[in-house]
Amino acid sequence: MDNAGSRARLPRLRVLASGSGGNCSVLLTPTEDGPRAWIIDAGISRRRFLRHMDRIDLDPSQILGVVITHLDGDHFNAPLVDTLGAIAPVYMHRAHARRASNLGLLKADPHVLADPNPLAAGLIVRPLLMPHDDLGVAAFRLEFPGAGVSLGYATDVGRVRPELARLLAGVDVLAIESNYCPAMQLASNRPAFLKRRIMGGSGHLSNQQCARLVARIAPRRHVVFLHLSSQCNRPELVSELHTDGRYGITIADQREPTPWILIGPPAPRGALPPDPSPLFAGAGLTGRNEPSGSVSGDG
Numbered sequence: 001m002d003n004a005g006s007r008a009r010l011p012r013l014r015v016l017a018s019g020s021g022g023n024c025s026v027l028l029t030p031t032e033d034g035p036r037a038w039i040i041d042a043g044i045s046r047r048r049f050l051r052h053m054d055r056i057d058l059d060p061s062q063i064l065g066v067v068i069t070h071l072d073g074d075h076f077n078a079p080l081v082d083t084l085g086a087i088a089p090v091y092m093h094r095a096h097a098r099r100a101s102n103l104g105l106l107k108a109d110p111h112v113l114a115d116p117n118p119l120a121a122g123l124i125v126r127p128l129l130m131p132h133d134d135l136g137v138a139a140f141r142l143e144f145p146g147a148g149v150s151l152g153y154a155t156d157v158g159r160v161r162p163e164l165a166r167l168l169a170g171v172d173v174l175a176i177e178s179n180y181c182p183a184m185q186l187a188s189n190r191p192a193f194l195k196r197r198i199m200g201g202s203g204h205l206s207n208q209q210c211a212r213l214v215a216r217i218a219p220r221r222h223v224v225f226l227h228l229s230s231q232c233n234r235p236e237l238v239s240e241l242h243t244d245g246r247y248g249i250t251i252a253d254q255r256e257p258t259p260w261i262l263i264g265p266p267a268p269r270g271a272l273p274p275d276p277s278p279l280f281a282g283a284g285l286t287g288r289n290e291p292s293g294s295v296s297g298d299g
Contacts, residue, residue: 011144015226017043091113
């Protein structure tokens with residue numbers, strides 16, 4: 001099979017929104033019946049989500065499931081999750097599923113993610129609960145054994161921990177939080193309690209913490225940087241820490257979706273190859289050090 005045909009059979013990731021105003025990503029998987037989607041986090045409005053689906057020519061009926069990292073409002077919008085839950089299963093870590101059920105946050109009880117969890121034919125999810133506020137946040141390794149590729153997804157993880165680096169080691173594509181610049185955070189007019197929450201080990205990753213973690217994980221193809229703070233970060237501060245990385249980068253935005261990012265084997269250094277699938281026409285892949293747009297979103 002030629003390279004174009006091989007790429008057409010690989011999954012793809014598109015971050016619809018990333019930041020304190022709402023987080024939501026689409027993981028598209030090819031099947032014999034056409035493309036099917038998994039949603040990672042659902043922290044935007046129903047109207048905005050449906051507008052994005054229409055923009056990328058995906059019908060909600062093509063959604064196979066929803067995976068939630070944690071219950072913060074910018075990752076979990078109950079009306080949208082209920083809408084999606086009427087179409088497909090909603091999966092959470094046990095701690096979050098218990099809280100959602102006890103508080104009646106959803107019309108139907110969510111499904112609990114085990115480890116490993118075969119969500120569907122050809123997709124295995126391995127969750128890990130990391131420090132974040134009182135309930136923690138789930139990071140995920142999503143594996144596609146048939147294609148031999150993997151995606152790591154970690155946001156709001158609080159601190160760098162060896163077990164997270166082990167979980168995500170060597171993934172083809174890594175989507176990871178790079179929330180704040182420490183100097184900008186300390187110099188900001190934010191209240192002291194908020195700075196302590198963000199920087200205290202149970203909040204968010206700084207740019208430098210993220211860079212250290214990326215180096216330990218050693219992603220094979222591409223890194224997508226999530227959840228940049230609009231007040232205490234800038235895209236160029238993130239990208240300059242990765243100029244020597246052997247991977248392409250995309251910086252996610254609060255307002256504009258990223259291009260489709262191929263989850264595949266390593267590409268040659270430089271610009272990544274165009275996507276051959278008609279579904280992704282006009283949505284080329286982002287090359288090295290090219291932010292997808294302006295960045296918004298705070299810790």
